[in-house]
Amino acid sequence: MLDSPRLRIAVRRGPLAVEDLRSTTVADDPVQRRDLILLERARAGDLDAFNDLVVCYQDLLFALIVRMVPDRDQASDVVQEAFFSAYRNLAGFRGGSVKSWLNRIAVNAAMDIQRARKRRPSQPYPELEDESWQPRAGEDADPVTTALMTERHRAINDALATITDDQRAAIVLFDVEGYDYAEIAEMTGVSLGTVKSRIHRGRLALREHLSDRMELFRG
């Protein structure tokens, strides 16, 4: 009975709709095809293949997570834990985009760490004062514009640090990383409406926090 074709199809159709939709385009994308090949090799026990995936995505994951957690050390911990978790759960990959799968694991790890930190609060966001957050200015950059941009980014980062973890995660994933609502909903395990609500409320909270600095963003 377990080998009946009907059952096999039912099992294969198990993953969420978003992944199903993506899986139809996986073959067309060379990056995703490369990722899937590496993942298959990693599943077969090839550690080098998994480490190739790590090299491909570690900077991307770090850039994502460092905006969601208070400091870089925590971001490093989260990303490392995310890769550990990914390695442990290689068998649980359901197809679709490897990048989204890794992002989902990392986002969940970040949320878990944030929840744990809430239970044991520590000094919040000490590294936001770190100048390394600011972008490098180009050779021909206008000093005034550069200063304005720097101040704007600092203000945004300050404000992002004040909103709730859920709102921050949704805004970072939507505005910064460019994911759509459905992808964020899948990553964070909430409904589409909740994602929208978090983004809307988060932006309102950002505006509230930036109320005395809004001239930086106007005009």
Add this chain to the structure above:
Amino acid sequence: MPSHPDVRSTSHDRHDALLVAALAAGDLAGTDRDHATDLIETCAECATLHDDLVAIARATSTVPPPITSRPRDFRLTPEQAARLRPSGWRRFAGVLAGPRLAFTRPLGIGLATIGLAGLLLMNVSLGASLGSSAAAPAVGGPAPAANVPAASAPAASSAYGAAGDGIIRGTGSGAVGGPVASSVPAPAASDGAVRLGPLPSVSAGSPQSDGFGTESAAGGPKGTSAGSGGAGDLIAGREVPPTSPPDLRTLVFVAAVVVGLGLLVLRRVARGAATS
């Protein structure tokens, strides 16, 4: 009656900021969109809020990625990989929690639901049948026990043994008799109710019978002991009703519940173990 000024143009605090935020995000359509647009057109503060939210969203999307001060390497060492590689229970949990066995969850839910529904239906039908069987003799009246002489009532009670208590309770009233009788094992109760249902007519002449079924129901054995000298025999002679083997359907439904819940719990534990 004075006409109220347009609230939207006078009190920004009452305006729905979330609606404006949704409009700024481009998430509205239909009447909501019209309403939000109306708000922006009629309320200067709402318009400012809308523009600010759009500007914030634009600025957030241009925040550059942080510059890494030192190279980070998250590659796994062979030792770490060996430590992380699932083995034993974790491997089994990984298989169980994996997509190949994803069907176990709906299967478990289905089995548990079917089992619970079956048990519920069986209970309902059993209660209904017991209720009708207990009520039937009360209506039917004439029964063999009705011919038992009053003097032989204790003996009769003793002869009917275990059913005695149930009978006396059951005769309080037809409506009450059903549920009470159903609280004892089914065969003994129904048996007793059928055979000794009309006992009130017998015990009407006996000392303990005062015509109040409710009193008898409250203290059947006690009343019996007061009414006859053979009460000790009656209590001592009470037999434990024979237990009938459980119905096959009951076993099937219970098994379905157990297996269904077991599958759900096992998969949940496996997922927890696999992701930890």
